[in-house]
Amino acid sequence: MNRSRSRAGVAILAAVLLVFPLLGPGAYAYDLVIRISMSAVVVIGLNLLFGYTGQISLGHAAFYGLGAYASAILTTHFAWPALAAMAAGAAATGLLALAVSRPILKLSGHHLAMGTLALGLIASTVFNNETRWTGGSDGMPVPPLAMFGAELAGEFAWYVLTSLLLLVVVVAALNLVDSPAGRALQAIRGSETAARVAGIETARFKSRVFVLSAVLASVMGSLAAHYVAFITPGAAGLARSVEFLMMVVFGGMASVFGSIVGAAFVTLLPQFLHAFESWETLVLGLILTAAMIFMPGGIVPTLRGALARRRKEAAR
Amino acid sequence: MSSQLVQFLFSGLTVGAMYALAALGYALIYNASHLVNFAQGEFIMLGAMVASVMVEARLPLPVAIAAGIAAATATGVLMERLAIRPARGAPHITLLIITLGVALVIRGAVQVVLGKGNHGLPPFSGEAPVHFAGATLSSQSLWVFGVTIAIVLLLAWYFGRTRSGKAMLATSHNALAARLVGIDTQWVLMGSFAMSGALGAIGGVLVAPITFTSYDAGVVLGVKGFAAAALGGLGSGPGAIVGGLLLGVLEALTAGYLSAAYKDVVAYLAILLVFIFLPRGLFGGQRTDRV
Numbered sequence: 001m002n003r004s005r006s007r008a009g010v011a012i013l014a015a016v017l018l019v020f021p022l023l024g025p026g027a028y029a030y031d032l033v034i035r036i037s038m039s040a041v042v043v044i045g046l047n048l049l050f051g052y053t054g055q056i057s058l059g060h061a062a063f064y065g066l067g068a069y070a071s072a073i074l075t076t077h078f079a080w081p082a083l084a085a086m087a088a089g090a091a092a093t094g095l096l097a098l099a100v101s102r103p104i105l106k107l108s109g110h111h112l113a114m115g116t117l118a119l120g121l122i123a124s125t126v127f128n129n130e131t132r133w134t135g136g137s138d139g140m141p142v143p144p145l146a147m148f149g150a151e152l153a154g155e156f157a158w159y160v161l162t163s164l165l166l167l168v169v170v171v172a173a174l175n176l177v178d179s180p181a182g183r184a185l186q187a188i189r190g191s192e193t194a195a196r197v198a199g200i201e202t203a204r205f206k207s208r209v210f211v212l213s214a215v216l217a218s219v220m221g222s223l224a225a226h227y228v229a230f231i232t233p234g235a236a237g238l239a240r241s242v243e244f245l246m247m248v249v250f251g252g253m254a255s256v257f258g259s260i261v262g263a264a265f266v267t268l269l270p271q272f273l274h275a276f277e278s279w280e281t282l283v284l285g286l287i288l289t290a291a292m293i294f295m296p297g298g299i300v301p302t303l304r305g306a307l308a309r310r311r312k313e314a315a316r
Numbered sequence: 317m318s319s320q321l322v323q324f325l326f327s328g329l330t331v332g333a334m335y336a337l338a339a340l341g342y343a344l345i346y347n348a349s350h351l352v353n354f355a356q357g358e359f360i361m362l363g364a365m366v367a368s369v370m371v372e373a374r375l376p377l378p379v380a381i382a383a384g385i386a387a388a389t390a391t392g393v394l395m396e397r398l399a400i401r402p403a404r405g406a407p408h409i410t411l412l413i414i415t416l417g418v419a420l421v422i423r424g425a426v427q428v429v430l431g432k433g434n435h436g437l438p439p440f441s442g443e444a445p446v447h448f449a450g451a452t453l454s455s456q457s458l459w460v461f462g463v464t465i466a467i468v469l470l471l472a473w474y475f476g477r478t479r480s481g482k483a484m485l486a487t488s489h490n491a492l493a494a495r496l497v498g499i500d501t502q503w504v505l506m507g508s509f510a511m512s513g514a515l516g517a518i519g520g521v522l523v524a525p526i527t528f529t530s531y532d533a534g535v536v537l538g539v540k541g542f543a544a545a546a547l548g549g550l551g552s553g554p555g556a557i558v559g560g561l562l563l564g565v566l567e568a569l570t571a572g573y574l575s576a577a578y579k580d581v582v583a584y585l586a587i588l589l590v591f592i593f594l595p596r597g598l599f600g601g602q603r604t605d606r607v
Contacts, residue, residue: 056409109409118585118587119584122581122585129577245416278428279424281427282420282421286424288420289399292417
């Protein structure tokens with residue numbers, strides 16, 4: 001992406017995050033934005049893997065769940081400090097992702113989709129059945145996030161933390177995409193064979209971006225578990241994996257800012273559908289199907305394309 | 317052989333027959349379009365749910381079963397017309413996500429129209445069990461075996477002896493060449509969606525008296541059907557049947573001797589291990605990478 005444009009995007013994002021508290025939002029609005037930011041970080045990671053590198057994952061909620069349960073179990077059963085638990089969860093998730101990445105990323109297309117789906121289902125079976133540690137399908141409570149001797153409490157504190165985190169991840173992702181490594185990833189999406197011919201070690205790059213996206217999901221899972229103060233297997237199940245994927249494709253494949261728009265869209269939609277709760281799956285499915293038929297690029301790239309066309313016509 | 321083992325084998329084969337029918341559904345669509353239909357499991361659920369709800373509304377069992385199968389068949393046709401055809405020519409991954417979206421639509425529609433509760437069908441020919449080799453079988457198992465065998469024979473006849481069946485086979489070998497000799501490949505694709513809807517629903521209806529069904533049962537069933545298809549070799553007819561029965565038996569043995577809670581993991585591990593170590597499955601043809 002064009003450097004000046006991505007700088008402008010970061011500036012707009014920072015401005016929005018700065019102005020939002022000045023509008024005097026209530027706890028509910030804060031809660032929504034916190035959850036959007038948390039999902040957006042996971043989605044940026046998944047977008048690096050799926051949107052930029054072309055490797056689909058239908059099992060990302062498993063990594064999110066690993067982080068969440070590592071935090072929950074280590075802090076509750078073993079009295080670990082929250083940050084140490086989070087780091088241990090991220091390290092374990094990273095190692096696991098590294099171990100499975102080589103064999104599983106040899107697959108492509110529907111093989112990869114089904115393989116990652118199977119991986120996610122195995123994780124959620126474990127979360128559901130190891131009742132002694134995870135509380136089974138009832139879930140388990142998670143203590144508040146304590147850092148440096150103080151507990152992080154209240155919507156505003158969480159808002160500041162998640163906003164800063166989102167900004168850092170956005171800037172890092174934009175830099176990565178614009179680096180030689182980022183271009184290597186995009187070359188793999190274009191054609192893996194061609195990328196290999198051009199001298200890119202495709203297996204190693206795919207494996208790294210898989211681990212990166214898994215670790216991002218794990219850390220956000222840990223944070224979300226502390227924030228919500230509770231974790232259930234449903235939060236780490238297949239539906240959640242599909243939701244993350246939906247955020248990527250709605251917002252825009254291979255678009256960092258699209259990831260945020262997608263996260264916001266999929267998080268806010270159920271709020272509007274609140275009155276028809278049982279309709280949620282149906283409406284999400286219809287929107288997903290229609291979006292893939294009529295707008296396969298996602299919201300942000302489609303809008304950008306439309307804008308560019310109009311500008312070109314105006315210049316003519 | 318211990319009677320317990322016989323018991324496990326039979327219950328495995330019974331469920332395995334449903335996996336085999338689902339795997340055949342995957343194979344039909346895969347052969348017609350190289351597409352893996354993530355909504356396959358929803359066809360199973362839809363057939364069983366519609367039939368169950370109609371029986372609860374006091375309609376005769378045969379009518380209810382026919383309605384369940386018809387609903388899933390019609391859904392297959394609609395899916396192809398409204399979701400797959402408009403996106404023709406889109407990248408593979410886009411089509412894959414579309415089938416994922418359609419799965420959500422079917423699940424969501426069933427949830428809205430038929431509700432969230434558990435449903436089941438009465439056994440087709442009474443509750444009286446059948447005794448065999450020291451094991452006790454439900455008479456429904458015999459229905460499952462009988463109908464599955466009949467369907468396999470019917471499919472063999474259809475693909476081997478009829479014009480439209482041969483047209484479908486030709487399309488699966490080479491769609492462009494099939495079009496050149498005058499085969500309506502668009503019809504073939506629609507026909508394969510209709511047939512895979514029907515196959516899924518038949519499996520669902522047959523097993524509904526043995527296991528309960530609910531609006532969200534389709535995901536796991538779909539993955540298991542896919543595991544069966546992958547085990548046998550994606551796109552292979554005999555492979556789908558062997559894969560389904562094998563998976564059912566492995567699952568029943570795991571549930572019986574190791575852990576009932578972890579029996580579902582057999583299918584998930586099967587997908588991963590087969591893909592990684594045996595990508596062609598037991599009966600698969602050559603693996604083609606499309607660049």
